[in-house]
Amino acid sequence: MTVRRFPTSVHIREVGPRDGLQNESTFVPTKDKIEWINQLSSSGLNYIEVTSFVNPKWIPALSDAEIVAKGIQKAPNVTYAALVPNMRGLIRALDSPIDEVSVFLSASESHNKKNINKTIRETEVVLAEVTREAIANHKSVRGYLSTVFGCPFEGKVDINEVIRLTDSLFEMGIEELSLGDTIGVANPVHVQIVLEALLKRYPQEKIAMHFHNTRGTAMANVLASLEMGITKFDSSLGGLGGCPYAPGASGNLATDDLHYMLTSMGIQTNIQTDKLHSAALFIQDKMNKPLDSYTVKYGMKD
Numbered sequence: 445m446t447v448r449r450f451p452t453s454v455h456i457r458e459v460g461p462r463d464g465l466q467n468e469s470t471f472v473p474t475k476d477k478i479e480w481i482n483q484l485s486s487s488g489l490n491y492i493e494v495t496s497f498v499n500p501k502w503i504p505a506l507s508d509a510e511i512v513a514k515g516i517q518k519a520p521n522v523t524y525a526a527l528v529p530n531m532r533g534l535i536r537a538l539d540s541p542i543d544e545v546s547v548f549l550s551a552s553e554s555h556n557k558k559n560i561n562k563t564i565r566e567t568e569v570v571l572a573e574v575t576r577e578a579i580a581n582h583k584s585v586r587g588y589l590s591t592v593f594g595c596p597f598e599g600k601v602d603i604n605e606v607i608r609l610t611d612s613l614f615e616m617g618i619e620e621l622s623l624g625d626t627i628g629v630a631n632p633v634h635v636q637i638v639l640e641a642l643l644k645r646y647p648q649e650k651i652a653m654h655f656h657n658t659r660g661t662a663m664a665n666v667l668a669s670l671e672m673g674i675t676k677f678d679s680s681l682g683g684l685g686g687c688p689y690a691p692g693a694s695g696n697l698a699t700d701d702l703h704y705m706l707t708s709m710g711i712q713t714n715i716q717t718d719k720l721h722s723a724a725l726f727i728q729d730k731m732n733k734p735l736d737s738y739t740v741k742y743g744m745k746d
């Protein structure tokens with residue numbers, strides 16, 4: 445029997461300050477968000493989604509987006525990204541020292557409507573303009589496609605719609621697409637079916653995976669993706685997170701658990717374990733509740 449070959453290094457996109465905090469009822473004070481983001485960058489994470497320029501009435505937990513984006517100490521070699529839903533959000537992002545704009549839409553109509561109050565077709569028109577203007581202003585653009593593996597309102601999602609929207613987002617000019625398992629219903633077989641279809645059209649480095657761990661399948665889905673040559677994963681420190689407009693959505697795949705599994709498999713993440721762990725304990729203290737990740741509960745063993 446031969447041992448399977450995996451990539452030698454993986455890029456982790458830390459989404460904790462955005463996806464992790466957006467669904468929390470506790471408002472983390474702005475100065476603590478800034479301190480946490482600074483700790484994340486000093487741990488070696490080189491990609492951090494710091495906030496969201498959405499309507500603050502929709503996401504009150506991130507209503508301090510500008511102050512956070514302007515308050516962080518930007519480290520060299522770190523990409524700081526923020527979620528942008530429309531032109532109003534882009535104007536706010538362009539006024540902040542953000543490197544990358546993340547646009548988002550869903551592969552299912554009902555979730556898209558609940559999340560951004562528009563049909564998918566209307567959203568495509570908005571995002572095409574946002575992407576064009578962001579690029580004209582020298583920002584790179586990342587795309588998220590949500591509910592790829594299942595929708596909280598419609599159940600199964602048509603893979604042809606996933607392919608159509610992937611093409612649509614790349615045609616707009618996004619650099620990278622993150623495939624979202626918004627409510628944590630993906631399984632390794634489904635992951636490989638979707639990736640097989642998309643990797644016929646786009647190279648592996650253009651695709652990232654965004655798993656929520658609602659039913660405990662996120663890490664198995666990471667392994668299934670690694671087997672397909674995927675090297676980019678979104679995760680949230682301590683497993684915080686979820687979409688407030690997707691009933692049943694719970695925590696993201698935990699960055700610390702992901703880092704633990706990858707490094708123990710000999711896959712480089714370039715993150716310093718002790719600094720990552722302290723940053724997890726810091727946000728746990730600010731949230732005033734135990735975090736879900738295994739490594740916060742049971743520690744990191746080398």
Ligand code: HMG
Nearest residue numbers: 497498499502529532533559560561588590591624626687
């Ligand atoms: P809307 O109410 O339809 O917006 O919301 P509108 O264009 O009709 O404007 C209404 C008011 O909102 C106006 O103010 C606008 O100025 C204001 P008024 O004139 O009434 O005073 N407004 C804004 N204010 C600040 N920033 C903005 C902005 N836009 C409008 N950008 C909108 C449409 C898209 C804004 C709203 O639906 C929204 O903010 N939705 C965001 C929901 C959200 O953040 N969801 C979670 C993120 S997605 C996710 O978690 C999934 C992901 O993690 C991947 C996965 O897991 O699958 C990415």
Ligand code: MG
Nearest residue numbers: 463626686687
């Ligand atoms: Mg998410």
